[in-house]
Amino acid sequence: MxxxxxxxxxxxxWSQTLKDLLDAASVESRAFVLEESATNLRELIDGVFALLISFASRRDLHLRANVDHTVAETIRADGVRLGQVLFHLLNRTVQLSAQGEISLVVWAQSLNSGSQRIFISVVGGADKHAAVAPSQPSAPVAGDSQVAKRLADADACLPLCTLLAQCMRGELSIATISEKGPRATFNALFAVEQQEPSAGTASGNAQAPFLRNTTQPRDVSASASFEPFESRYLDALAEEGVDLHAFLNNWREAMNDDLERLNALHREGDFDHFHSVLHRLSGAVGLVGARSLMEALRRASTSPLEHSTGSIDALTARARTLVTQLEATSRAYRSTSQ
Incomplete structure (x- = not known):
């Protein structure tokens, strides 16, 4: 992808999620009309992970996706609404998990050549209420207090998710088991558009791009005063109706948090989480089209430590340069929208 x-x-x-969060009407009073189209479920999961991976990391949780090879490459579905259900279930699991890994597992039962019942299960680490003292509520994004408050309420999403599941003629089950952690499972029947997966997902273990280890051999050095990025990625977000000023503010906050975390790990000599922070940063800069820096960070994240430590200061400087550039870009987008 x-x-x-x-x-x-x-x-x-995110646009649909934000719209519903800001809707003052009760969930039960709203009319839901599904707009089905060809939907790549693997790409949909990647997009949801992109929204939540930084939030999960701040809570010392790791996201992992596994899509069985039997799941069709493309199905007929309302991708926006299905993505919204996955976002809320994953966010809820992050809120309720205390530690370890959160797994999103997808498998299918083929009813005939043209349809599948697809099961999506989100399983968290140990239940935070059983494993640790309750922490202060937090949300995956900053900004509007109403949005942050609703996202920080783990179960506030359940009425909406239940109604959306019913609209899709599916089933949603929720369980919180203290020993095994929170679990949510959604299943529904979908028409198959394309059965065979692409070469990139044929292995049957499709993970979000932030969790794949890839290396790039070419030199990706950049000017100390300018870090290249492709504005078309931001234009694509704007075309979808995203508030780029708010999006970039949240992106910069997550970047600064991770850069501080990286520096702290480097100073303390704690290299257990060193490479994972580098890899997370590579995903973040990739979101805004900084491909050169993304490749450099990914290469460093998969290199032996003795080869990567020498370039950490340079990579950090490049990342901070990009943050500064995007701050100016954010102001420009804000001024043009007013």
Whole structure:
């Protein structure tokens, strides 16, 4: 999945999620009309992970996706609404999990050549109420207090998710088991558009791009005063109706948090989480089209430590340069929208 497609998928999911969060009407009084189209479920999951991976990391949780090879490459579905259900279930699981890994597992039962019942299960780490003292509520994004408050309420999403599942003629089950952690499972019947997966997902273990280890051999050095990025990725978000000023503010906040975390790990010599922070940063810069820096960070994240530590200061400086550039870009987008 290329970065532009990832940005569009994330933007579509977030735009609808934000719209519903700001809707003052009760969930039960709203009319839901599904707009089905060809939907790549693997790409949809990648987009949802892009929205939540930084939030999960701040809570010391790791996201992992596994899509069985039997799941059709493309199905007929309302991708925006399905992505919204996945976002809320994953966010809820992050809120309720105390530690470890959160897994999103997808498998299918083929009823005939033209349809599948697809099961999507989100399983968290240990239940935070059983494992640790309750923490202060937090949300995956900053900004509007109403949005942050609703996202920080783990179960506030359930009425909406239940209604959307019913609209899709599906079933949603929720369980919180103290020993095994929170679990949510959604299943529904979907028409198959394209059965065979693409070469990139044929292995049956499709993980979000932030969790794949890839290396790039070419030199990706950049000027100390300018870090190249492709504005078309931001344009794609704008075309989807995303408030770019708010989006970039949240992006910069997540970037600064991770850069501080990286520096702290480097100073303390704590290299257990060193490479994972580098890899997370690579995903973040990829979202805004900074491909050169993305490749450099990914290469460093998969290199032996003795080869990567020498370039950390340079990579950090490049990332901070990009943050500064995007701050100016954010102001420009804000001024043009007023």
């Amino acid at each position: 290329n970065t532009a497609s990832l940005s569009r998928s994330s933007a579509s999911t």
